[in-house]
Amino acid sequence: MTAVVNMYAKCRRIEEAxxxxxxxxxxxxxxxNAIVAGYAQNGMAERALEMVIRLQKDGRKPDSVTLVSALPACANVGSLKIGKTVHAFAMKAGFDSLVNVSTALVDMYSKRGAIETARLVFDSMRLKNVVSWNSMIDGxxxxxxxxxxxxxxxxMKRSSVKPNDITFLSVLSACGHSGLVQEGKKYFAGMKEDYGLEPNMDHYGCMVDLLGRAGRLHEAWDFIQKMPISPGISVYGAMLGACKIHKNVKLGEEAAQRLFELEPDEGGYHVLLANIYxxxxxxxxxxxxRTMMEKKGLQKTPGYSSIDLKNEMHTFYSGSTDHPQSQKIYTRLARLIDEIKAVGYVPDGDSLHDVEEDVKEQLLGTHSEKLAIAFGLINTTPGTSLxxxxxxxxxxxxxxxxxxxxQVxxxxxxVRDMQRFHHFKNGQCSCGDYW
Known part of the structure; x- marks a missing residue:
């Protein structure tokens, strides 16, 4: 029966599991452990953590497998406090000396933005396998x-652990996030030359993203044409995203057409092309x-932002007013906008088209990120990070x-968005305005 639970979970039929x-x-x-892992693997982090609590009420004591399943869930829900609690339990039980548990801790802290703590855990590991190195590099x-x-x-290359394809994926992604084009090209070439590793679709996607973000769109398109394998969604998706950043209509149309053929029911690509136009x-x-989207019944994915407060997740959509503290949030946000305008902030309405300037400012001022930040400022003490x-x-x-x-x-x-972390401090962002 446990095997059947595991089977259903891995087939993404978690309710049947x-x-x-x-x-x-x-x-x-x-x-x-099978049901905990099933929930975690299916993106249902809250349910995974609930089952960890229930198994203890059932008289069971979590083992290292439980922790390795639970820690990824901690990375995706709740406050860092939950992850630290699991870490403390691992230390008390002596599981933190196990490579798989320590690696899961590195991954959890990295995905919560606590990169310095992740490095402390990594450096304390007596034994490190390739997954350990990959987790820290990707972090x-x-x-x-x-x-x-x-x-x-x-x-890592000087250690006894040999890099694998995931290592290179992490390194190429890091180069792409920071515009290190020459370094990325060197590592991509070194995959096969130095380690005999054949690049897969994700590696090619990273290279297109690396070149595209840097504005080298024609070089990226030429790279796609010369690929030894048929380009997939990740490759053309990276190209379309780069075309939006650099406002290249012609190549954007080419990439979008390929994506429409590969994944006709994905509305996000249609939205990107519409934004380029x-x-x-x-x-x-x-x-x-837009007419094409309506005929196909495609919709834009609504954007939302979440913030955790006292182990309760608060989610905001642009312009939403259904939160119990909405009036306080909007009052604080209005004051906040005035404060940042006084030190140089100018609303950027380039992302909004065919809208009057005063309406643009009103729409921008109620984006979900700003609502979540205002809520956090109201409900935490000065100096607390959000x-x-x-x-x-x-x-x-x-x-x-x-x-x-x-700054103010x-x-x-x-801020953790769909692509990376942004650490804002003293008026600067860790991405260097390159993302």
Missing amino acids: RRMFDRMPERDLVAW YGQNGDAEEAWRLFEK AAASMWEDVARV QIRKNLRVCNDCHEATKFIS TGREII
């Missing part, structure tokens, strides 16, 4: 420290793409505004 689990007349720790890349990522990679004031083409999660890419205006907010409030604000 849970029904099978509930039907079990007896449950050993292996069964509990630096996601948190905007590409130089430390490749320094650690060079250190709008930036070029090609309103007939904008209307054509951690925000955004399901989409942070927009240019919110990025600029958050830099000024960190003296707060560190950590």
Whole structure:
């Protein structure tokens, strides 16, 4: 029955896995671990942590497998306090000396933006396997420290642990986040030349992203044409994203057409193309793409931002007013906008098209990130850092505004969007305005 629970979970049929689990007349720790891992692997972090609590109430004692399953869930939900509690339990039980547990801790802290703590755990490990190195390297890349990522990679090459394809994926991603084009090209070439590793679709996607973000769009397109394998969604998706950043209509159309053929039901690519047209004031083409979306029944993914307070997640959508503290939030936000304007903030309405300037400012002022930040400022003491999660890419205006907010409030604000972490402090962002 445990094997069936595991099977359903891995097939992403988690409700059937849970029904099978509930039907079990007896449950050993292996069964509990299977359902914990199932929830975590299916993106249901809260449920995974709930099951960890329940298994202890059932008289079971978590083991290293439980912790390795639970720690990724801690990285994706709740405050860092939950992850630290699991860490403390691991230390008390002596599990922190195990490579898989320590590696999971490195990954958890990295994904919560606590990169310095992740490095402390990594450095304390007596034994490190390739997954340990990969987790730490990827953590630096996601948190905007590409130089430390490749320094650690060079250190790894001098160790007894041999890099694998995931290592190179992490290094290439780190280079892409920081615009280290020459370094990225060197590492990509070294995959096969030095280690005999064949690049896969994700590696090619990273290279297109690296070149595209740096504005080398024609070089990126030429790279795609010369790929020895048929380009996939990750490759063309990276190209389309780069075309939006650098407002290249022609190549954007080419990339979008390929994506429409590969994944016709994904509305996000249509939105990106429409935005490229709008930036070029090609309103007939904008209307054509929107009509295409309507006919296909495609919708734009709504953006939202979340912030954890006392182990309760508060989620905000742009312009939402359903939070119990909405009036206080909007009052604080209005005052905050005045404060940052006084030190140089100017609303960036380039992302909004065919809208009057006063309406643009009103729409930008109620973006979900700003609402979450205002809520955090109201409900935490001065000096407390704020951690925000955004399901989409942070927009240019919110990025600029958050830099000024960190300056006028003296707060560190950590924003994790769909691509990376942004650590805002004293008016600066860890990404160096390159993301």
